[in-house]
Amino acid sequence: MKVYVMTDMEGISGICRRGHVMKGDELYQAGRRYLTWDVNACVEGCFAGGADEVVVKDGHAGRGDNLIWEELDSRAEYVMGGGSARRLAELEGSDGLILLGFHAMAGTPEAILEHTMSSASWQNFWLNGTLTGEIGIDAAIGGENGVPTIMVSGDDKACAEAERFLPGVLTACVKYGHAVEGGRLLPAEKAHRLIRETATRAVQKAAEIEPYVVEPPVTARLEKVSRGDVPSHGEKPYVKVIDGRTYEVTADSVEQALWRL
């Protein structure tokens, strides 16, 4: 059984400040360690649950250089750096998808580091009319490849969002949001145990969980933060402009729709 772990940073245990997830200073280096520890706990849980192959994608910020490679569990393999056009590169053949360290969608009250794709430029995003964040987006990419999302970890708002979109998914709530940059955090040992045990149960239950499917044709609507920030019909003929901040594209899949945006 193959498990694919897509990672983000905002929902990792111990992370509660923007500096934890932005390249640079001491806080970011701590954030990398927290991410690596959550990944190791998750990998351990997957193998304990019966996985015989685990692939982990370093997903935060698109650079693929957040994980501390030399400290990673030696039983899994890691998709790092750039180069693949696929958001979930090497997902093929997976029996379950885990979204580790995810965050609630843009605009969620009292959610730690909430946003959808880009806090600077994305305001709201819909797939076939449903307001959707990164949990729904990646679960849908899993779904269109026949892979169910079996576990999500993050703060309480991310876990509630996951349960709303993905019936049967297991969640590991490692912190409780008070604001964009703060909340009540579980200590490291407790958070890692929760992730490990949830991953074990999720892998054992994977066959019972249905993939999340957004039926094609997929219409993706994006409302930007700033006025005038929409492509013209001339540069992207498949774009339908709704207003000065909002446009939509239609595509054969969620993954293709994301490219067309």
Ligand SMILES: [Zn+2]
């Ligand atoms: Zn992120």
